[in-house]
Amino acid sequence: MKELIEFISNNLQIVYIIILAIFVGIEVIKSIPAVLHTPLMSGANALSGVVIVGAILVMLHSNPTDYLALGLGFTAVVLGILNVVGGFAVTNRMLEMFKKKK
Amino acid sequence: MSIILSIIYLIATVTFIVGLKKLGHPDSAKSGNLTAAAGMGLAIVGTIFIHDLQVPTIIYVLIGIAILLGAIIGWFIAIKVEMTKMPELVSLFNGFGGASAALIGIVEFGNSDIKTTSATIVATILSAIVIGAITFSGSLMAWGKLNGSVKSIIKIPQYNIINNLVIIAIVVLAAFVVIENIDSQILLYSLLFAGLVYGVLFVMPIGGADMPVVISLLNSLTGIAAAITGILYDNMVMLVGGILVGSAGIILTVAMCKAMNRTLLSVIFGSFTATAGPEGTNKTLGSIKSTTASDTAIIMNYATNVIIVPGYGLAVAQAQHVAHELEELLVAKGVNVKYAIHPVAGRMPGHMNVLLAESNVDYSMLVEMEDINPQFNNADVVLVVGANDVVNPAAHNDPSSPIYGMPILDVENAKHVVVNKRSMKAGYAGIENELFYNAKTSMLFGDAKSVLADLVSEIKNM
Numbered sequence: 001m002k003e004l005i006e007f008i009s010n011n012l013q014i015v016y017i018i019i020l021a022i023f024v025g026i027e028v029i030k031s032i033p034a035v036l037h038t039p040l041m042s043g044a045n046a047l048s049g050v051v052i053v054g055a056i057l058v059m060l061h062s063n064p065t066d067y068l069a070l071g072l073g074f075t076a077v078v079l080g081i082l083n084v085v086g087g088f089a090v091t092n093r094m095l096e097m098f099k100k101k102k
Numbered sequence: 103m104s105i106i107l108s109i110i111y112l113i114a115t116v117t118f119i120v121g122l123k124k125l126g127h128p129d130s131a132k133s134g135n136l137t138a139a140a141g142m143g144l145a146i147v148g149t150i151f152i153h154d155l156q157v158p159t160i161i162y163v164l165i166g167i168a169i170l171l172g173a174i175i176g177w178f179i180a181i182k183v184e185m186t187k188m189p190e191l192v193s194l195f196n197g198f199g200g201a202s203a204a205l206i207g208i209v210e211f212g213n214s215d216i217k218t219t220s221a222t223i224v225a226t227i228l229s230a231i232v233i234g235a236i237t238f239s240g241s242l243m244a245w246g247k248l249n250g251s252v253k254s255i256i257k258i259p260q261y262n263i264i265n266n267l268v269i270i271a272i273v274v275l276a277a278f279v280v281i282e283n284i285d286s287q288i289l290l291y292s293l294l295f296a297g298l299v300y301g302v303l304f305v306m307p308i309g310g311a312d313m314p315v316v317i318s319l320l321n322s323l324t325g326i327a328a329a330i331t332g333i334l335y336d337n338m339v340m341l342v343g344g345i346l347v348g349s350a351g352i353i354l355t356v357a358m359c360k361a362m363n364r365t366l367l368s369v370i371f372g373s374f375t376a377t378a379g380p381e382g383t384n385k386t387l388g389s390i391k392s393t394t395a396s397d398t399a400i401i402m403n404y405a406t407n408v409i410i411v412p413g414y415g416l417a418v419a420q421a422q423h424v425a426h427e428l429e430e431l432l433v434a435k436g437v438n439v440k441y442a443i444h445p446v447a448g449r450m451p452g453h454m455n456v457l458l459a460e461s462n463v464d465y466s467m468l469v470e471m472e473d474i475n476p477q478f479n480n481a482d483v484v485l486v487v488g489a490n491d492v493v494n495p496a497a498h499n500d501p502s503s504p505i506y507g508m509p510i511l512d513v514e515n516a517k518h519v520v521v522n523k524r525s526m527k528a529g530y531a532g533i534e535n536e537l538f539y540n541a542k543t544s545m546l547f548g549d550a551k552s553v554l555a556d557l558v559s560e561i562k563n564m
Contacts, residue, residue, distance in 0.1 A: 007222040014333060014341065021342045024119055025349030032126040034361060034445035034470070037354065037452035041314075042192050043125045043135050044350055045321050047118055048199045050142065050343035051328040054206045056149045057335055059165050062209070064158050069209045076205035077168035078175075079198040084146075086176030086195050088139040091125075093180060094188075095132040097459040 039094045046087025052080030110148035111339040117141025118343050122350060145339045185460045186417050189449045193244040193317045196324050200237025203327035204294065207231035210334060216285035224283070226334050228276045228293060233327040235297030236304065237320050243305040244317055248449070261307060268300045304370075312369045314450035315358050319366075322351025361445040363497070363508030390526070393544035395553060398485070398520050399560030405482035408432055409474065411442045411511055415488015415523065417449050417457055419550035425487065426461040428558050435561070441467050442474040442484075442511050444492040471511060481516040488522060488550045494535045503533060519543040522553050 008015055032040060055076035062069040117137050124134025150165060176195075183191050207230035216224055246252035258264065275293050278284065308316050325347025332340030359366050402408055412425060429439045441458060448454035458468060469477070478484065486493055489511075496503040497510045513519050519542050526538070526545075537543055546553055 004222075011333075017338070017341060018329070018345055021345035022349040025122075025346040026353050028119060028123045028346070029126065029350040029353045032354070032357070033128070034357075035443075035452050035455045036126060036128065036131060037358065037445075038188060038448075038450055038456050039131060039135070039452070040122075040125050041318055041321060041354060041450070042188070042195075043138065044122070044325070044347050044354070045192050045196050045199070046135075047122070047138060047142070047343055048196070048321060048324040048328050048347040049202075050118075050145070050340050050347075051199055051203045051206065051324070051331055053145055053149045053337060053340050054328070054331040054335055055202050056146065056165060057337070058206050058209045059161055059168075060150075060153065060155055060157050061213070062161070064160050069212060070161075070164065072205045072209045074164055074168045076202040076209075077165060078172040079205070080202040081146075081169050081172035082176040082179075083195045083199040083202065084139075084142055084176070085173040086180045086191075088135060088142070089177050089180035090183065090188075090191060090195075091135045092132065092139075094185070094456050094459075095135060097185075097456060098128065098131070098465070 039091050039098075042087055042094065043091040046084055046091060049080050049083030049087055052077060052084055055080045104152050104154065107148050107152040108338075110144055110152070111337070114141040114145035114148075114339045115342045117144075118339075118346055122346060184420070185457055186420055186422075186449065187249070188453060188456065189314060189317060190245050190248045192450075193241045193248065193320065196317065196321050197238045197241030197245065199324040200234045200241060200320070200327055202234070203324070203331050204231050204234030204238060204297070206331050206334075207234060208290065208294065211290050212287075216279075217283050219283070221280050221283070223334070225276070225280045226330055228279060230327055230330045230334065231290070231294055232272055232276065232297040233323055233330065235294050236301040237323045237327060239298040239301030240305045240320050240323075241301075241317070243302050244313060244320065247305070247309070248313060258306070261303075265300075265303050268296055268303060272296045272300065308369065312362075312364070314446075315355055315362075315364070315366070315369045317450070318351055318355040318358060319370075322348050322355060325349075325351055358446070358451050361451060361509070363505060388539045390538050391541075391544050393520065393546050395546065395556035396560050398483075398544070398546055399557050399564065401518055401520075402432060402437070402483050402485070402557070403435060403561050403564050405437055407438045407440075407477075407481045407483075409440050409442050409478065409481045409484045409513075409516065411444075411447075411484060411486040411489050411493060411513060412454055412458070413444075413447050413487060413489020413492060414449060415490075416550045417453065417488070419488065421487065421550040421554050422457040422461045422463075424551055424554040424558060426458070426463050428554055428561070429463065429467070431558060431561050439467065440469050440474065440477070442471070442478075442513075443468050444471055444489070444511055445509075447489065447492060471509060475512050478512050478515040483518045483520060484513045484516040486513060486519065486521040487554065488524075490523070490535055491533075493521075493537055494533070495537055496533065496535070505533065513537065514540055514542065517542065520546050522546045522548065522550055524549060 058073035121134045121138025124130040325344045329344025493513045497505045497508040
């Protein structure tokens, strides 16, 4: 409990950002037509690949002789970018289909 | 952190919000996706090149190889995948994101001197590992279930007890590491393992129609894992991006549950199958009447209004193209054809729209549930292809039914209802459908694709 209060007081900005971002997420998604649920889900999925940024940071900070950290970081980058590129590409492909029929 | 990188992250964060917002409207969805993708690209490039670390060239080379490798594989999968396989694909990609978060957590645990690191940082690292592991194994489990390599619903004895024990083990283990500041690889890997086990256990009992809800939930969890990793690096784009996906994912999950008249808790605890049919109500339902493709072709050919109700079976049989062929043929003969789209038709919400769009079906022919329901009265023939629970009248008139209250398509108001199914096997919900026993209903058994192809050739010959 003490730790938690300490964390909040040390990271007040982060706590604010988290709470505001939660509300932004809710507002942005509210009342989406069911037609778009599938593309939206895959688009949001691509966004969660933002974890790639962390994976890159891991690699940038790791020592070239620390093979374990490098290996794990490398795998994390591959998986993260797969999530990002695959997610956006497939969402685009789906939305493309919606567009062409007029 | 350099101010330029901070500004890049800020721009990326804004593109995420704008992108998500635009994804919610049919006209702007495509540009929304591209906006968010551009922001992501900017954040990635910025992260690699803008910093004041002394990074040996070999690391840059490795990062380049990793990105190229993952991007090519991801692109290739995205271009090649069949649209019917969308649920599998989303869960697979999602699992990769979760794994990435878990791996980052493991590296950071190894890098930090846990004995002197503050408890909140340790807790953050551990939650990234655990949540990442849960989403990874859970998503892979979901992927396996959806593509059929894992049998649909596995019931293990004492499931709830085992499940709870694993959660308790995770919490106790993590608390122990955090409070005692123990730098132990063994504990770390036990925690990772427990997370992986929990992910499998979590998805294991969930089946059929509930899978999209689980995928959406896991998607939201990956967002949270990314956000937690963001706290670790004090990185705003990860934090805000992750939280956005997390909260949007939860809202989307709840919206899907609503469309199926389910609560999130009942999906997770899987009461759907448990409540199904101990009464054996099928005895009183009467008999079914089966029909042939040529008879169906005749009534469709001479009908004025035909409504096609595509469902999961159509998606599984990949029959969307031949459905479009049938519809074109009927339209050419002067029949007024429409598709009735239930919000959860297909293998995930909105999936049917994607599939029919892929087969070039005119958008104006797809009519949503609220708009089509009053039109069933005027329909001469309703052709139900591989849909079951979304046309089950029990949702209206049987309060004891697990799907009672779920909005459905009122097909029984039409003059003739032809139901194509592979067999009399019950739908996802495992419940009887009295529509099949209705005097107006004829059953047209067979695989959706071949039945529709038969209809097409019969009508062509008329």
